[in-house]
Amino acid sequence: MIITMGIPISPAQVGDFHQILADHPRYWGERDLRSLHLLALVQEFGSTCLVARSEDGIRGYVFGFVTPDGTGYVHLIATRDDARGTGLGRRLYTAFAEAAGRHGARRLKAITSIGNTGSIAFHRSLGFDTKTVDDYDGRGRTMAVFHRDLPLDVSRS
Template identity: 70%
Template sequence: MDPQVRIEALTPADLQELLADHARYWGDRDLRPLHLAALIHEFPSTCLLARTEEGIGGYIIGFVAPSGVGYVHLIAIRDDMRGTGLGRSLYRAFARAAQRDGARTLKAITSVGNTGSIEFHRKLGFTANVVDDYNGPGRPMVVFARELGTEPFPIAAPGPRTGRGAAAG
């Protein structure tokens, strides 16, 4: 990770900034309703952002369920920061925080057509399975899962720049 990038807690003020600049992270998909302030208030250790000299480069919003699953609700990287390894760094920070909070497994979901997210998660060592009716009748989703080990996401060379934000859609 670039030494000019700091991983820190996502605040409600940061969330408002992200929502105002939503298209830089998600393109033409309007996922603003999925950005729940309650998650940031209730799970501050697992809602993180990557701050660069140019502002917020990316963010991850998630929590640890009582079952020991660290669930990533959203992860997104600003359009000019994709392919830099920032998503991997955010996932690594989330995994460490989730382990401290009792997680043994990580999970996330995305739509069946979000090939960029599927590729990204597979590169991070997640399994990817299509689950029919996951989001309701006729609404399949790809469910990602990964066991947490001692080193959640070894550092690797950044990949090619791909589409929009990764999880949740």
């Protein structure tokens, strides 16, 4: 367990997953991304699916895994509406990078839609290289694809 800003970051449990879905609008606003939340990630890759929990619930989370070629893939990262701008997202990324590194990751990867300017700016601020890839998520689904090598040190990003 990592403690950051007085908020512990620890592996997600099944109950955390269900709480995140119940509070979905607090993380994602009007965007309905519940279909991207896969319980199998928490069940099969629990050590790289992390939550930041305080006495008033889950403040943020990151769900990801390590691929066989040593890539730590971040599938979802979100902070609750009352935790934005606190640096929690950066700390969640750092915790994920450390966990992924323990599983052999040498680099990180994430994707987002090209219209998600907030996510693009966030990943660039962490030192990710960004490439636009046509048809990445199916025909006509251009995505921003992020890559960066480990280690991830947000104090220098």
